[in-house]
Amino acid sequence: MTTTIPSTDLPVPREALLELGLTEEQIAEAEASRPLTLAFQANEQPNAYFDVERVKKALKALAQFKHTKGRWAGKPMTIAGGGLAPWQVVWVIAPVFGWVYFDEEADAVVRVVRAVWVEVPRKNGKSTVSSGIANILLLADGEMGAEVYAAAGSLDQAKRVFDDAKRMCLTSKHARSKVRALAEVISVPHTGGVFRALSKIAEVAHGLNVHGGVVDEVHVYKSRHLVDAIETGTGARAQPLIIFITTADEATEGSIYDEKHSYTRKVADRVVLDPSHYGVIWAAEDTDDPFAEETWRKANPGLGVSPSLTYIRKEANKAQTTPSYFPTFCRLHLNRRMRDTSRLIDLNQWDGTAGMTDLARLAGRRAWGGLDLSAVSDFTAWWMGVESWQAGVELEMFWRFYVPADRVDDLARQLQVPLKQWIKEGFVKATEGNVIDYSVIKADALVDCKRVDMQRISYDRMFAGQMVQELDAELKGVEMAPVAQTFLGTSPAIKEMQRLLGKSGQQDGPGRIRHGGNPVARWMASVVEVKNDGQDNLRLVKPDRQKAQARIDGISACVNGLDGYLRRPKQKKYQAHTA
CATH class of the missing domain: 3.30.420.240 (Nucleotidyltransferase; domain 5)
Structure with a gap:
């Protein structure tokens, strides 16, 4: 069973998207790339409202950065500049930064969303956007002494997000003057903020005071300890934000991926009521033809840009001629958890x-x-x-x-x-x-x-x-x-x-x-x-x-x-x- 979103159901008011500068054509493009599963209850937080100015501020900060790798290197992270897609604004950035409410304990207007689950096949740009969001949390979120962390199952994986964020800062005229970028840390002397990469629990032995975190490739985590340390380190912050980005796993029950994926589905299905949890899952369904272009588009919101149609077609051909590669193709490029069971009830x-x-x-x-x-x-x-x-x-x-x-x-x-x-x-x-x-x-x-x-x-x-x-x-x-x-x-x-x-x-x-x-x-x-x-x-x-x-x-x-x-x-x- 899957949670399918009606075409009219957006996590952001349409008039707000227009005010943010998206055209009707861009909104329609984002709707055509809607996720299969949407966990969205932020508008149900008591006294919640959508603050367009908050999103404008986030997008303005993101626009200071450029892509740093591959054929996209040098493109600014804006829709107009070609470095940001409408679906990324509509389904990720705007709902996360836009929904706010007045928190009496903090005596301030704060974000509703505190945890974000983004599950999408490889090559759809999730790590790059996450690097940009991490820099927003470090430099443009109004948080003194912000501690931001990139975490993954290995140090090399964790440094993919961290190094990309560092290169963004060093190639941005606006950000370069504010940061000190060293091999293991980006610091912001004016605010006391820091950004580090983490890959094992020993690195957080002295405790964390987390304002932001990017937990990359959750499906490869063999232990939950590092994720627990990051999540429990947010208690002293008024509006912390942890972003989980991943592709599907191999249907391993009881893993940290299984827990977070299942929780996202429970929020989507309204089994659990949690306005602070926002999640999007792009995937093909078990009944979809894995070799049909329509299926590829359903699972890959960026298809035709990143990944390219040529690349997916080549991978599909490999899966057809090499049966042992078929499960890998379905998992990495269609975001299907490969198993020999199926949901009984829609x-x-x-x-x-x-x-x-x-x-x-x-x-x-x-x-x-x-x-x-x-x-x-x-x-x-x-x-x-x-x-x-x-x-x-x-x-x-x-x-x-x-x-x-x-x-x-x-x-x-x-x-x-x-x-x-x-x-x-x-x-x-x-x-x-x-x-x-x-x-x-x-x-x-x-x-x-x-x-x-x-x-x-x-x-x-x-x-x-x-x-x-x-x-x-x-x-x-x-x-x-x-x-x-x-x-x-x-x-x-x-x-x-x-x-x-x-x-x-x-x-x-x-x-x-x-x-x-x-x-x-x-x-x-x-x-x-x-x-x-x-x-x-x-x-x-x-x-x-x-x-x-x-x-x-x-x-x-x-x-x-x-x-x-x-x-x-x-x-x-x-x-x-x-x-």
Whole structure:
């Protein structure tokens, strides 16, 4: 699943872009290069507004610098001068510098955005623009004693941004008079500012007081310690800014890239509300033809300028003739995380089937239950699908989620979701202790089953032994059935879920379920993946709970329950009525 931006959705007011000097044609060009995923909530910060003058100041400062390498050397970093593209202004610079609010603690107007995630294929100029932004933070952000850092997995990589920024300063008449550029540091004597390159945690042993940071090629980081040091070093600054720039990784779960990429998607999908985090991801989707020029343009906003069409065509030809290079081409030039799994649910379809649900109106109707009890110290889910009275709707779905109360803080921190808020709002129940109290789940399930005509409860047998026996003893006449968590065991129910969501094969249609928009189920729907065995059989991919930020228990419970629904007797049907 991907978050696609409507063509009319810009992170900057259109009138502000015109005031900044962009033409309608340039704005249209930027819209045509829109990212696949946009994490943008800055306008939702209380009292936020867009300050055109702030962006003008940033662009004026950037205009003092020129490209220093390759065929672009000497071109000023302006749209008119050819060194800056409209998409870079519209999707990166303007939203980051333009959204501000009055911070009472700082007693000043400050930036809303504090962390920026820019994920784009190679050769799209992300490092050069980041070098220019680093110089803005050092020289033109109104910060005394600004400390700015370029960080990467190796010193050579970190110095790419640092050295480029230094060359920009030395070739700028305006900046050259203000800085002292040495081999390892750029200093600004008048303000006390410094800019350094970092590549290992030992270099920050004495602590940092970070105003700005550029964290380059996040996908190669093997440890999170350096990133943590930079992020935690911003506490004394009024409006720090950390920019993460990267291409896709090799689908390594639990890495710092995986964490930041996943967090950006959560903000984009509104699973997490965080106005201070802004992110853009340009990428091809799994269903796109990797050798079509349309796909190349979708993933590369600068295609035709940087990278050149000739270069991408040459790389694509190499990928076609050298199968071992194909994954590298997809990762570096289409920004695809290469894996053998794919997203199960399109959130647009999921949101389109939210609708209204009302368990009270469904009393006595046929229902099917699903359990995913999982580990005793993590999420557990009970799902129920009840035949609906609504015209065109087959099932209304309901979830109950459980976590151990003593694990709430750890889970909230690990998963980066608003778990405490979900508990407060009643979407999750925290059971006493550091392990799940199955007696609470059983009691809730019994109450639910007595309100409807429960047909079958399906479950994953791994953790369900004792509880299933107890439910079976109390629910006379209700079938208790295990569902094998294999390709053959889960594939029919997964395909039934796709049908109910409105997707069958390649055909999309209106969904035939209503689930009420439960935010916990929505989060799980946004991350659940399936694997295909090559014979059109599917099974859910369960994340490694020691590392992953994903949980899919609610969807697993739903799939288990749908196995029973799929096998229901066809002769007994209710006539649907308009609600």
